[in-house]
Amino acid sequence: ARAAASSAPLTPGALADGTAVPLLANLGKPGGAAEAVELGAEGVGLFRTEFLFLSSTQAPTVDEQTAAYTELLQAFPGKKVVVRALDAGADKPLAFLNDAHEDNPALGLRGLRALRASEDILREQLTALANADKATDADLWVMAPMVATVEETEYFVSIAREYEIKIAGVMVEVPSAALLADRVLAIADFASIGTNDLTQYTMAADRLLGSVASFQDPWHPAVLRLIKATADGGKANGKPVGICGEAAADPLLAVVLVGMGATTLSMAPTALADVRASLLTHTLADAQRIAAAALAADDAASARSAAQAAAENAA
Ligand code: PEP
Ligand code: MG
Numbered sequence: 001a002r003a004a005a006s007s008a009p010l011t012p013g014a015l016a017d018g019t020a021v022p023l024l025a026n027l028g029k030p031g032g033a034a035e036a037v038e039l040g041a042e043g044v045g046l047f048r049t050e051f052l053f054l055s056s057t058q059a060p061t062v063d064e065q066t067a068a069y070t071e072l073l074q075a076f077p078g079k080k081v082v083v084r085a086l087d088a089g090a091d092k093p094l095a096f097l098n099d100a101h102e103d104n105p106a107l108g109l110r111g112l113r114a115l116r117a118s119e120d121i122l123r124e125q126l127t128a129l130a131n132a133d134k135a136t137d138a139d140l141w142v143m144a145p146m147v148a149t150v151e152e153t154e155y156f157v158s159i160a161r162e163y164e165i166k167i168a169g170v171m172v173e174v175p176s177a178a179l180l181a182d183r184v185l186a187i188a189d190f191a192s193i194g195t196n197d198l199t200q201y202t203m204a205a206d207r208l209l210g211s212v213a214s215f216q217d218p219w220h221p222a223v224l225r226l227i228k229a230t231a232d233g234g235k236a237n238g239k240p241v242g243i244c245g246e247a248a249a250d251p252l253l254a255v256v257l258v259g260m261g262a263t264t265l266s267m268a269p270t271a272l273a274d275v276r277a278s279l280l281t282h283t284l285a286d287a288q289r290i291a292a293a294a295l296a297a298d299d300a301a302s303a304r305s306a307a308q309a310a311a312e313n314a315a
Contacts (some may be wrong), residue, residue, distance in 0.1 A: 010040035013276055017283040021258050023276055024080070024266035026244060030068055033075030034278035036269040043080035043139070045192065045266020046244035047072060050092050058096055059121050065128030066135075073136035080139045082192060082242075084171065085125055085156075087145035088114050091208055092211070097121065106206065108138065111146020111171075112156060115256070119159075125139070126163040127264030141167040143192055148174040153187045173197035173245070178226035179239075181233025188239065192266070193230055195245025199223050217300040218247035223258065224295050224303065242266055251278030256307055258284075259291030266297065 013023035024045030025036035036044070052060045052068055060068075073081055088094040089110025097118055102108035102173040115122040126142070132260060133140045144156040162166035170180050173194030185191055196216040201206040202223050205215030217223075227243070234241035242264035247253050249271035255278060257265065282290065293310035297303035 011276075012042055013279055015258065015279050015282055015284050015287060017285075019258075019284045021274050021279055022080070022264045023263075024082070024242070024244075024264055025269045025272070026266050027072070028177075030071040030075070030193050032269070033072060037075065039269040039272050041269055041272060043082075044072070045082050045242050045264055046194075047081060047083045048244070049084060049086050050088065050094075053086055053088065053094055054092070059124065062124050062128045062131070065125060066131040067274060069129055069132035070135050073138035073140060076138045078137060079141070080141060080142060082141040082169075082244075085112070085115060085122060085142065085144050087111050089146075098198055107199065112144040112152055113146065115144075116152075116242075122159065123163075126160060126165060130163040130165060131310075139167075140165070141169060141190065143169040143171055143190070145171050145194070146174060146197070147171060147184070148176045150180055150183045150187065152179075153184045157187055157189070162313065171244070172230045172241075173201070175202050175226055178230045180234050181230040183233075185230075185233045185237040185239045188276055190240045190242070191220070191230060191234060192242045192244045193227055195223065195227070195243060195247035198226060199247075200244065202226060218245065218250075219253060219294070219300040219307075221295055221297050221299070221301045221303050224256070224291075227257065228260045228264070228295060230290075234263070240264065249275065252277050252290075252304070252307055254278055254312060255282050255287050255311065256291045256294045259287030259289070260295070282311065282314060286311075289314060 013021040022042045025041035026046040028048045046230045090106040157168045167189045169188045171191035171194045203215040205212040240263040244266040248265040249267035254275045290310040293306040294303040
């Protein structure tokens with residue numbers, strides 16, 4: 001399948017009926033941009049900024065950050081680039097931010113919570129992003145990680161606006177935010193669903209713990225229902241809802257996600273070819289039927305096989 005998929009022309013992501021589904025890249029360093037473009041990324045759906053912070057015992061300077069974000073944005077002229085504010089804590093601990101011991105760091109002061117507790121770091125990051133935005137002509141979107149409440153959404157959107165960030169959104173990776181998506185998306189300009197953490201928190205199963213790995217499956221209908229609720233919240237407010245967790249890299253699950261209303265898919269660049277090929281084999285009506293079959297299942301394995309069966313019928 002890989003050989004056939006990778007020889008397909010690098011047309012923009014679309015379903016068989018022409019419905020556009022922009023295919024974006026998840027990147028962790030500006031240096032990955034060239035390869036992503038070569039593999040057909042239409043922009044960046046998740047730029048993880050942690051790399052700038054993890055290698056150091058203190059926060060990078062505004063100048064260092066400006067240089068890194070400028071390098072990234074320069075690689076995508078006229079294209080959308082979604083940058084995530086620093087997501088520290090839990091699986092991404094930072095000595096200078098997450099200093100207090102926590103028994104349950106995944107449930108602790110992480111993501112946007114940690115940034116609020118050290119707001120100067122957030123302000124410096126937004127300053128650097130605004131600098132890079134002015135110096136380049138990419139379409140910069142900025143989002144906050146680990147948002148759980150409407151109030152956090154208001155906080156992030158309003159602080160981003162202080163720095164003239166034109167498009168400010170949130171990651172939906174905590175079930176509370178998915179359940180409140182209609183309210184969250186009344187305020188945020190967009191949402192991007194992080195299926196890795198959304199699955200971890202929905203299933204109460206540590207994403208790094210092998211003994212509970214069977215629970216860490218984004219095909220679980222409980223996770224799918226939350227994704228659907230988030231997409232519905234976007235639709236109700238006329239706001240885009242993308243997917244940037246690993247789920248988007250699964251060619252069949254990608255069809256389900258689009259069938260539930262996801263407007264863009266972002267993934268590791270090496271996954272783009274197979275997802276592009278898979279989307280091209282189904283219309284939007286097919287994708288909606290395939291999604292409905294998965295949503296009606298009781299568990300992850302039956303959701304996957306129900307979607308598979310529906311996809312075979314549709315094709
Ligand atoms: C996610 O949680 O799905 C996500 C995209 O963010 P990360 O994997 O960096 O936590
Ligand atoms: Mg996450």
